[in-house]
Amino acid sequence: MPVSKLRRQIAWVAARLMHSREVAEYYQAKQKAARSCVRGWVKPGDLPSNAEIREQVQLLARLHDTTSPEQTLQAMRIRALWWMRQLAEYHPKLIGSVLTGGIREGSDIDLHVFANHAGAIADHLDSMGVGFEMERKRLVKNQELRVFTHIHVRDEFPLELTIYSTSQIGVRFRSSITGKPIEKASADDLEKLIHLEHGVDPSQLAADIGEMDSRPDRWNVFLALLLPLENVKQKATYHPEGDALFHSLQVFELARDEAAYDEDFLLAALLHDVGKAIDPRDHVAAGLEALDGFISSRTTWLIAHHMETHKIHDHSIGARRRRVLASHPDFESLLMLGDCDRGGRVPGVQTCTVEEALDYIEQLGEMFG
Numbered sequence: 001m002p003v004s005k006l007r008r009q010i011a012w013v014a015a016r017l018m019h020s021r022e023v024a025e026y027y028q029a030k031q032k033a034a035r036s037c038v039r040g041w042v043k044p045g046d047l048p049s050n051a052e053i054r055e056q057v058q059l060l061a062r063l064h065d066t067t068s069p070e071q072t073l074q075a076m077r078i079r080a081l082w083w084m085r086q087l088a089e090y091h092p093k094l095i096g097s098v099l100t101g102g103i104r105e106g107s108d109i110d111l112h113v114f115a116n117h118a119g120a121i122a123d124h125l126d127s128m129g130v131g132f133e134m135e136r137k138r139l140v141k142n143q144e145l146r147v148f149t150h151i152h153v154r155d156e157f158p159l160e161l162t163i164y165s166t167s168q169i170g171v172r173f174r175s176s177i178t179g180k181p182i183e184k185a186s187a188d189d190l191e192k193l194i195h196l197e198h199g200v201d202p203s204q205l206a207a208d209i210g211e212m213d214s215r216p217d218r219w220n221v222f223l224a225l226l227l228p229l230e231n232v233k234q235k236a237t238y239h240p241e242g243d244a245l246f247h248s249l250q251v252f253e254l255a256r257d258e259a260a261y262d263e264d265f266l267l268a269a270l271l272h273d274v275g276k277a278i279d280p281r282d283h284v285a286a287g288l289e290a291l292d293g294f295i296s297s298r299t300t301w302l303i304a305h306h307m308e309t310h311k312i313h314d315h316s317i318g319a320r321r322r323r324v325l326a327s328h329p330d331f332e333s334l335l336m337l338g339d340c341d342r343g344g345r346v347p348g349v350q351t352c353t354v355e356e357a358l359d360y361i362e363q364l365g366e367m368f369g
Helices: 003-019 026-037 050-063 069-086 118-127 187-198 202-214 218-231 244-258 263-271 280-291 297-304 308-313 319-326 331-343 354-368
Strands: 093-095 109-114 132-141 144-153 159-164
Touching: 003 026, 003 050, 026 050, 069 109, 069 187, 069 202, 118 132, 118 144, 118 159, 187 202, 218 244, 218 263, 218 280, 218 354, 244 263, 244 331, 244 354, 263 297, 263 331, 263 354, 280 297, 297 331, 308 319, 308 331, 319 331
Parallel strands: 109 159
Antiparallel strands: 093 109, 132 144, 144 159
């Protein structure tokens, strides 16, 4: 078989193994796929790269996506209604594809909100514990320089707020593309639309909204726990790289290289030290208490025992304790987490941001359901 065709075949089989969660690591997926495709030894140079396998996994995810556009639109409209109620004092109006129904991959929820000071809305979002970024755009419209303030909110569906002054509440804004008035809807209008187009009765809608009220978004919880790590300075003897956040991002990057599609493992890598900003004396227990209810039992187990991997590495752990850990089905993942933890201590290396790391893991949930 030609080498190029063999690489593609191994990449495809490896991707199927990873997409089905039968295998979580690239190396294991390659080896198992190679054994199923070829009798005998395969040269390392004939194996596909991680990037080649990643492309095939993403293709499989698109092929097996069972969420219909109608279901996504309904979910986005209900979430938009929830946000409009949270921001009711700023007279929110829904515009864009979520209102018109023309959503596509990457669509966000677009709201016009009205306040004389953008900082008031930023403070409101801060009080909700929401992660966001503020952006100011300078545009020339009708030969006049105008500055538009946007707030991009991290949520299960991206949310963009465009802020106008309260004097513009009754203004009919026009599209810069078509010149026609922009369609907009109040919260009451949107509630009626959800009932008419999606058949959601008021009692069910109230229940859905009530559930959103009662649960914090776990990604915002993770962000809130990670950001304080930037101020946690560590002993240079053990952590020459510097603060605990920089270390955590390094560990995440190494973990992504090893098991790019294993959400539980990636979260353990990123969140393993969050307790250091809460109680440095027992950061593992403090971190697990803060994360309780937001992570899986597997992620919990990995974080709970990550410090013991260092004793395994330097052979200071007792034989009985090692046997207990080794009997767990996630022992190999635990050892890999320890390797990443020790490897994530390099001064000055380039890493992604906290937001980029969380975005990556969140997209895995969307990709694999």
